[in-house]
Amino acid sequence: MVIRLPKGTDVIGPPQSSRWREALAMWESLSASYGYELVITPTFEFTELFERGVGETNEVVTKQMYTFPDRRGRSLSLRPEGTAGVMRAYLKKGGTGLWKVAYSGPMFRYEQPQGGRRRQFWQVGVECIGSPSEAADVEVIALAETFLAKVGVETDLLINSLGDSRCRGAYLADLKEVLARSRDALCENHLELVDLNPLRILDCSTCQPDPNALPDIASYWCPDCRGHFRRVRDGLDGLGVKYRRSARLVRGLDYYSRTTFEFVSTTLETTQATVLGGGRYDGLAEALGGKPAPGVGFAAGIDRILMAAPPGPGSALDVFLVAEKPVTPTQLMEWAAPLRQAGLRVGFDLDGRSVKAQFRAATRSGAKYVGVVSGLRMEVREGYDRETLFKEGLGDWAEKAAIKEGRS
Numbered sequence: 049m050v051i052r053l054p055k056g057t058d059v060i061g062p063p064q065s066s067r068w069r070e071a072l073a074m075w076e077s078l079s080a081s082y083g084y085e086l087v088i089t090p091t092f093e094f095t096e097l098f099e100r101g102v103g104e105t106n107e108v109v110t111k112q113m114y115t116f117p118d119r120r121g122r123s124l125s126l127r128p129e130g131t132a133g134v135m136r137a138y139l140k141k142g143g144t145g146l147w148k149v150a151y152s153g154p155m156f157r158y159e160q161p162q163g164g165r166r167r168q169f170w171q172v173g174v175e176c177i178g179s180p181s182e183a184a185d186v187e188v189i190a191l192a193e194t195f196l197a198k199v200g201v202e203t204d205l206l207i208n209s210l211g212d213s214r215c216r217g218a219y220l221a222d223l224k225e226v227l228a229r230s231r232d233a234l235c236e237n238h239l240e241l242v243d244l245n246p247l248r249i250l251d252c253s254t255c256q257p258d259p260n261a262l263p264d265i266a267s268y269w270c271p272d273c274r275g276h277f278r279r280v281r282d283g284l285d286g287l288g289v290k291y292r293r294s295a296r297l298v299r300g301l302d303y304y305s306r307t308t309f310e311f312v313s314t315t316l317e318t319t320q321a322t323v324l325g326g327g328r329y330d331g332l333a334e335a336l337g338g339k340p341a342p343g344v345g346f347a348a349g350i351d352r353i354l355m356a357a358p359p360g361p362g363s364a365l366d367v368f369l370v371a372e373k374p375v376t377p378t379q380l381m382e383w384a385a386p387l388r389q390a391g392l393r394v395g396f397d398l399d400g401r402s403v404k405a406q407f408r409a410a411t412r413s414g415a416k417y418v419g420v421v422s423g424l425r426m427e428v429r430e431g432y433d434r435e436t437l438f439k440e441g442l443g444d445w446a447e448k449a450a451i452k453e454g455r456s
């Protein structure tokens with residue numbers, strides 16, 4: 049019997065993987081065009097990084113981390129998210145100046161798996177560390193919007209501001225009071241959080257405190273936070289980015305201050321509809337033991353995005369080479385090399401089978417063109433039309449085929 053996959057994990061193979069490849073390649077070039085350089089952080093870290101970064105009483109840390117001792121008994125955890133590790137890297141390299149970095153990789157959370165919620169999932173994200181300016185918030189939100197538009201996911205953008213350490217205290221005190229009076233409406237898991245971490249209760253879909261009784265953080269913003277949020281909205285308006293303020297948008301991780309945002313798919317079910325989330329985390333550097341450093345960023349879940357995106361064009365080959373005797377598969381590799389170098393997707397039969405079998409394989413592959421190689425000649429059999437070849441950017445191939453045929 050073949051060994052099962054662990055629950056909440058998946059294999060992303062063809063044909064689905066071609067869409068992943070396209071989305072990830074697009075992410076690489078788009079984030080680079082906004083000036084974000086690649087950063088690669090470890091997949092496992094000391095558990096303390098997430099306890100201090102994400103929050104000791106946060107469910108992602110208390111209930112969802114894959115935590116284990118290493119051979120010397122130190123507690124390690126598979127990363128449940130990328131921001132804490134990126135901030136640690138910034139502090140390690142000196143903790144000063146502007147650092148704009150992008151990442152892409154698997155994250156791990158022990159959640160109840162369902163469509164779009166996995167135990168291993170793939171995030172792409174950016175962190176812009178070192179700037180307190182609202183322009184940084186606006187830029188990351190604009191990048192997020194462009195990315196989602198390019199992969200073809202329709203979303204609504206929700207934004208909020210959680211204030212900062214000066215103005216949030218009074219809000220939290222009033223929130224705790226209201227939640228303490230609403231204990232009957234809270235789920236079992238969250239009763240203990242009323243005092244410890246009341247914002248997490250706002251994030252829970254089972255807890256149902258009376259929305260009209262809940263205080264709105266907007267009434268508590270200090271002038272600086274109010275001004276920052278207004279300038280973020282002005283910036284988004286200036287760029288024509290549409291959004292709606294949601295007073296309950298608190299995000300699921302504890303490091304946020306001021307701006308928070310989520311892009312919610314208009315087609316996925318509500319429990320998995322948030323395809324991208326982020327915000328500002330000006331207190332994170334200090335929580336990790338560093339000097340203060342402001343930061344803002346987001347992460348997008350590729351698994352969910354591709355569930356919401358329309359199907360892609362697929363990954364059919366451009367050219368399938370068919371060998372007529374005495375050409376061998378090894379010689380076909382020589383014919384394929386310049387075409388592959390020109391960026392074409394080229395395939396052929398590796399097993400030296402009959403011409404008929406090779407043509408069947410060519411049809412199965414869905415290749416746009418079939419190049420029949422016999423001796424020193426290559427003839428483009430199907431759909432050969434020089435004009436189309438050039439229009440589709442395959443002109444180079446036509447040229448090279450002609451040169452090989454000695455007809456240059």
Ligand code: HAM
Pocket residue numbers: 128129130131157159164165166167168169170171173174175300301322323324325326327328329344345346347348349350351352
């Ligand atoms: P997050 O909201 O926890 O934020 O995750 C971001 C995105 O990752 C979600 O919107 C969702 O698309 C995807 N995601 C999260 N959990 C799962 C799961 N179990 N299965 C599938 N997809 C999932 C963060 O992780 C922050 N680090 C984002 C950030 C970066 N904030 C500032 N900078």
